[in-house]
Amino acid sequence: MTQPRAYDELCSMLRDTAVLDSAQRVLAYDQETVMPEGGAGLRSQQLEMMSALVHKKRTDARIGELLSACEKDASLDEAARANVREVRRDYDRATRLPTDLVAEMARCSSLGMHAWKEARAKSDFSVFLPWLEKTVELSRRKAECYANGRVPAGGELYDFLLDEYEPGMTAAATRAVFGPFRAALVPLIEKVAKSKAPDELLAHAEYPVERQAAFATMVSKQMGFDYATGRMDVSTHPFCDGIGPGDTRMTNRYRPDGWADSLGTAMHEGGHALYEQGLPKGDRFGQPLAEAVSLGIHESQSRLWENLVGRSRAFWTWAAPKAGEMLGGVLKSAAPDAIHKAVNIVRPNFIRVESDELTYNLHIMLRFDLERAMVAEELSPKDLPGEWNRRVKSDLGLTVPDDRRGCLQDVHWSMGLVGYFPTYTFGNLYSAQFWEAAQRDLPERDAMLGRGEFAPVLDWLRRNIHAHGRRYSAGELCQRVTGKPLTHDALMRHLERKVAAVYG
């Protein structure tokens, strides 16, 4: 109750910055879900201006003064010290980026995304190429600012981009996790390829968009997503944004034969959204203790709901009759077991977000290798389609028919998100490790899932993960919650069990 003034002033500045940043998030959300096409030019100017204003607040020299005062203050409690530690990290990173670079990145992201949409629609890489080149160039400039002239031995520029999304992670450490994971995963995928696949027609039955949306919404509510403080809209590429206290939004997309995909997306984005709604934003809005640890941990929450819950046999005990009731048609008489098998087919796919739990990770490893190579100037952006297609052939055995289903499928690079992709596989790995830990605390978990009782799982996540914000690093959190560092063991155990259940 008697925190010294410097700390209070710091928290007040953080809150102001968070309010302005949240306004920028609304603009970005509107851009993806509502804005008419003609608004793109103005929106890029708005985002550029907002981004510069937020950056100015984040790099205000007063924060540096307050941080120095706080760091000397022995009376701060442990929570305050964790906040100070994380604000120091953010401040040092932010002050290394010049304002004009920040503004240029925001403009490039807004216009680049617009160009990417056109390029993807026409499957014409040349429309996007200038923006990809610009994005790689700006990413390198950003990494050089972060590196501040010092790339550690064995390190590379890419590490400073990855560190933005997964603090503490490096390209070398990523390879150390991905390597053994790949070695264990590929033989399992090959084993599946030789097995007879179960019937998957159920997963592709056609339903009107409105009914799919109603079913996806019902399931997200059952998971615990609060629609009084949230929404689910439609966008080209589904995403979630925890805009701020009382306003958490996610998007979905619908195809006539994609009810299983739109359900999976609602559970995936819903997992992100539950994390955002579970962070202690009320009093602490703007403080690191009210923010997500890392994108890997964020993704662990989405993958846990999408894959560990939503693709489990237990979930379908509850969900199959609900699907029959709300979607009707062939699902009316479908057995839980049949749906469970139909939504767990393993088959290499051109599209990352439509991929199964196994091959998905090969997509990530491919993107990690290619973006790392572009940043290291070992791969020229103009050669991306060729290299992409070569890798898809060798990793997934598929011939990419066009760039729309190849290197133009993902929004990330168009938004300037380089160093982001690996966090998806980190999320898969974390999710399985957390799921095993939760099993120990909730021995009746399968029976509860079978009755649609998700509250105990959400409560476990709230207590063990959401409540902490950035108090612990991702590595510390993993160790604390699971008793082990991050490895591929839990995920491989899960995938092997899954394959055994679905493919026999």
Added chain:
Amino acid sequence: MTQPRAYDELCSMLRDTAVLDSAQRVLAYDQETVMPEGGAGLRSQQLEMMSALVHKKRTDARIGELLSACEKDASLDEAARANVREVRRDYDRATRLPTDLVAEMARCSSLGMHAWKEARAKSDFSVFLPWLEKTVELSRRKAECYANGRVPAGGELYDFLLDEYEPGMTAAATRAVFGPFRAALVPLIEKVAKSKAPDELLAHAEYPVERQAAFATMVSKQMGFDYATGRMDVSTHPFCDGIGPGDTRMTNRYRPDGWADSLGTAMHEGGHALYEQGLPKGDRFGQPLAEAVSLGIHESQSRLWENLVGRSRAFWTWAAPKAGEMLGGVLKSAAPDAIHKAVNIVRPNFIRVESDELTYNLHIMLRFDLERAMVAEELSPKDLPGEWNRRVKSDLGLTVPDDRRGCLQDVHWSMGLVGYFPTYTFGNLYSAQFWEAAQRDLPERDAMLGRGEFAPVLDWLRRNIHAHGRRYSAGELCQRVTGKPLTHDALMRHLERKVAAVYG
């Protein structure tokens, strides 16, 4: 091509401010159409902060310096001089408002609107009363700042609020127009009350919301509204916002039996939207020459499309078969004449926005008198419901059943918009006067409307009104376009013809 530096710097500052202001408009639009309920608290903080940032830019002392330089610069062309004149007006007004008052008004508007929604839903005036009191108090403080200690003889504080929306207008001048108008209008309404009304069932046939929206959208496209640079969404209270170049948005609302209302709303808001899309925002964004003259002129554009076009016999020659085709049901076999009569019934209604072209103006006169009285402290906000109900009884002959259908029906006061209502009747008066002027230039107009050819009307509006922005004042524009000052003559001629056609 060789405008001096001060003017260029001024225009560049105006553009920056406009970009930030347009971002704020997106937040306000999202609040009304998309935001979840729980986001209200954060949104009020965002809007407060954005409002303060915009106000700071608008009151930057550098603008004052540049204005002084521009005012001495004899080399400026006529357009530049008009910009300088209008920026001077804006700057002087803005610099009279302290930043904390601006922020307080923004917060009061955001939270007040939230309270109003709840009050209206519950029909509980007490929920809104504290916010109304606050709004009146803040309006008085604002007017006092604008008055700067000097209220001219015969003037009053309210004039300074009205002047914000209708530059140059005063309460006394308003009474001078409203008085004779009322004297001419009331006998016509009484005459109608004694006549036998035509069958109105066609106007209340029930249709699914989706079909109503499709019909309203089709008509707005036919009017010339460009959906590549605009949208139509759903909100409690329909409105239009010309957010910026390439992004003009309007809203509608739908009831099962309200196809005629949702069409009228689309044409009304569409009229506003066409004005916004017709202002020369490209190069001039942020300059007065790219801004609307006044709310009265803005409303003239919406009323022209809603009433002069959309309620005309000629329009229904084209629209009746379209309505039959897209809406079906009883409209399939309805004659243009029958629909024309059904959408032109004159009958006193509790609800302003559902009122006919005649009695609508009595609603406005009532609101003008009451808000003026509250600002003058002749009426206490707590006495508003009683006084409102008394006036509705004496003016419209109706007994208000509850505050939801009484003084809680309009959003304006909750948003801090005091002095705004009279502009609706100014708009009605201007629209009829413009329509008579357009008739002289487009003698074949009725035949064109009957074929759904609206482009010549839009083109006439673009050339005579939209293209000028704030180059001329509302009064000058009226004189220039119609050859006369604003009077009730043209509107009364129109209403008398209408009553004769519908009531025989």
